Amino acid sequence: MTDKLIKLISEKPETPFAAPEQEICIWESNVLDDLDVNELTDIILTNERNLIEKYPAFDDGQTGLGNDSLTSRYPHFNLFQWKHNGLNETVRKTHDKFISVLGYENTDLYGQCWANVLRTSQQIKSHSHYNDTLCYLGGHICTKVKDTHTHYVNPYTKQVYSSKNEIGKITLFPNWIDHYTDYNKSPQERVTIAFDLFTPEFFNTKVKKEKKSHWEKLW
Secondary structure, eight states, X not given: OOOEEEEEEOOOOSSXXXXXXXXXXXXXXXXXXXXXXXXXXXXXXXXXXXXXXXXXXXXOTTSSOOTTSSGGGTTTOOGGGGTOTTHHHHHHHHHHHHHHHHTOOOOOEEEEEEEEEEOTTOOOOSBOSOOSTTOOEEEEEEEEOOSOEEEEEOTTTOOEEEEEXXXXXXXXXXXXXXXXXXXXXXXXXXXXXXXXXXXXXXHHHTSOGGXXXXXXXXX
16 A cells, blocks of 8 residues: 555534534555564564563553453563564654654654454454643554454544554554454454654653653664
């Protein structure tokens, strides 16, 4: 697929109490030329049980995947620090292209990255990652998917953008937007890499000293 900019544009309010006018930008691209997603999937599935047994559940981020999921260990490991060939650089490059298209000033980036593994009949329920004044971008990369979508929801108008999950697709979105997936009806695992990106202002003021080593700077 080629690069794609999606804009969810709400209607202009006609009363003082109507939902605010809003433009939500989502970016989609494909990373198959830069990443070996099959290798990434193997690494994730090979390490999944060890990570679950090594670390206690924190929470599942309101995904509904529960305390036995890899998702619920997201604060304990950071895939950006595994130094897989091309992952950090690919996310950085995708971010920079997105920012350039929108005409925004570029910034240093700090990121955390984890993986979601959905088995048959599992679903990621509606959730968002952050919602404060220093909120920035979230994203995910599909490494093993079949016949599912991720749905992004405007919190005011409930307008939905449904994105078909395709192997190698990377998506960037405002980290406050609600999103959820279809149920995985396949007998195979559905595997995605998810991440949060933040500016130095967030890293310097919001991340506690003892947690700073968890975050990775993306060059």
